[in-house]
Amino acid sequence: FEYVYYISRYSPFKLQFFIMTLYFIFSLKFFLSQLHIFEFLISCFLCLLLLNYLYCLYFIV
DSSP: OHHHHHHHHHOHHHHHHHHHHHHHHHHHHHHHTTSOHHHHHHHHHHHHHHHHHHHHHHHHO
């Protein structure tokens, strides 16, 4: 949560975008959890990659 606090101090707009992205990811994971477990694990891995990419974007910009 230290990253979220830093982002909120840095820019409220980026914090709002970050929260909406998390909401989208969790809703996507919930939808994929209705499918097979293997596909759910793949989606979790992709979500982690997406989060890492977003963190890189936040600290570069």
